[in-house]
Amino acid sequence: MAENEYRLETNSELRFEVEGKDSVELVLISGKAEIFGTELAPNKVYKFNPGAKVAVYTWFTCCVKIKGKTEGTYIAKETPMIMYLNMHACLEKLRVQADDNFTQDQSTRGPVTMIVGPSDVGKTTLCKILLNYAVRQGRRPIYVDLDVGQGDISICGTMGAVLVERTASVEEGFSQEAPLVFSFGHTTPRTNHTLYNILVSRMAVIVHEKMACIRKVAASGVVINTCGWVKDEGYKSLTHVAQAFEVDVIIVLDQERLYNELVRDIPFIKVVYLPKSGGVVERTRQMRIKSRDNSIHKYFYGAKTKYxxxxxxxxxxxxxxxxxxxxxxxxxxxxxxxxxxxxxxxxxxxxxxxxxxxxxxxxxxxxxxxxxxxxxxxxxxxxxxxxxxxxxxxxxxxxxxxxxxxxxxxxxxxxxxxx
Structure with a gap:
């Protein structure tokens, strides 16, 4: 099995995909690095299954070793990670303010952040980065996934919420202990947008109740992932999500038109435009179907831990x-x-x-x-x-x-x- 070492300079990113039928192993030999906001432990073997798309980023320098066959492997020296870190810093400032003001106003809460954009621009990845950075600051944010086509918290066709108390596992994602899951039953909101909006409103009520009960959760805020349907009824659904969850910040990835429409239609909410990462891969219909099958297979049979x-x-x-x-x-x-x-x-x-x-x-x-x-x-x-x-x-x-x-x-x- 082929082994390759890669040395990354400051603020650079190693990107690769796992193709074929065999898994790939990655080890951090020296320096410091992270994958989507989760720090890598030195000399620990991380295993990635076929279909995985990985980006190893370093704020300093590092050396990593990859064992196995990868596709599209390259080191990128220009990434939007500094902008993503600045976004985290702005959200953390709002959390600090929420902490400071809590004694005067018991209803004070941290930022409710919503990430929007068309399909395949890295919305889920940005959610992971912001959530992981928040946890590394000692926060306990709530992650809400409204992307029914993907199913990051449960299987596809559902929307879910989970309290994030530790950084995501590099191989398996966030801990799935006690998630709140609603069955929408379809892989796109288009099929029944009336039901979709009803479930969004119900989810928002429960999330707000959770925040009202626990001060640390309230101060940590919420990060919301959304679907890639951003036109017509899809756009109306986005505005409904913003209203139901009383969103404070909307991050628009990679679509200036959507950014300008939201600035025009929701002037009382802070709307921020961020570019997508160059490592984002556009998926075909077959790739989406396979991803959905994988999410269901993972539910019944597990990923790294076999059920x-x-x-x-x-x-x-x-x-x-x-x-x-x-x-x-x-x-x-x-x-x-x-x-x-x-x-x-x-x-x-x-x-x-x-x-x-x-x-x-x-x-x-x-x-x-x-x-x-x-x-x-x-x-x-x-x-x-x-x-x-x-x-x-x-x-x-x-x-x-x-x-x-x-x-x-x-x-x-x-x-x-x-x-």
Whole structure:
């Protein structure tokens, strides 16, 4: 297996991708370096799986060794990292002010920051950098991921929030202990923007309640990741997010038009324009599909830490499944007291059938069907097989049987388990 050493000068970045079927190992031999804001420990082996895109940055100088086959490997001497650090410094100043003013005003909180921009400009990466720098300053920010197409906190088709108490693992990301997850059920807000906005509002209420309970969390603030849909209804959704979360700072990555529109339409919120990193890679549709499959596979089987999910049969009689959203009706067929958007949030009971095969089911924490819309989920199942003769469904589950007596939400997310 090939081994290469790279020496990085001050404020430079080593970028590479892991292609093929084999993983790549990286070791920091000397100096200091970080990956997306997480410091590397000297002489520790970090392993990256196929598909990983890595950027090793140093504020000083360093030497790293890479073992394995990489693609597109080069050292960049011009990066936006200094601008990102300055952004962190501005946010930290607001956190200090929140700390200082807390005794006078119990509702004082740190900055709620929202990162926006089109697809593939590095929004998730910038979120990680800002969150990691905040934690390294002793803060405990909340990370909110509203990008349903990617699923950085849970699987794709969800939006989630998690309290960040330690820097992200270089190989596995942020700790997933006790995340708050809502099932949207689709990989783009376009499919049901009415439901998307409702869940955003609900998430905002819970996040604000969390901040009100813990002073350190309140002072640390929130970092919000958003979808790459920034036009038409997507733009309206961004403004809804800003309003629901009472955003203080909006960071626009790589699109001046979006920056100017937000400055014009939301003058009472500070809007900042930042360039994207030159290391950002534009993904094809096939790459996005593979990334979504990987996020689901990671949920059931783990990434670095290998999990062993369970597979078992569940009788039809034990399944209570609902779908959110019904086909639109013509205005002439609508009841007099029914709004046009009501069909987007209508609960439709689903009878088990072979059509469920490969579907992802969200296990809701709701005890009544009327609460399904506004309640977070406990986890997910994947339907492996459906036996209509035996009236049973074979599911892939992270927990052994029996299943809890719970209501389930049918999503449009599919997963073909090949493990």
């Amino acid at each position: 062993h999910p369970y597979s078992f049969d569940v009788p039809y009689s034990q399944l209570q499944i609902y779908k959110i959203g019904a086909p639109a009706l013509p205005d002439s067929c609508m009841p007099a007291d029914m709004k046009v958007d009501d069909h987007m949030t209508k609960l439709v009971p689903v009878e088990p059938s072979p059509k469920l095969k490969h579907s992802i089911l969200a296990i809701s924490m709701a005890t009544e069907s009327t609460d399904l819309l506004m309640t977070n989920v406990a986890g997910f199942l994947c339907v492996l097989e459906v036996d209509d003769e035996k009236k049973s469904v074979t599911v892939l589950s992270p927990q052994p049987q029996p299943l809890p007596k719970a209501l389930m939400i049918l999503t449009e997310v599919l997963f073909m388990d090949s493990s």
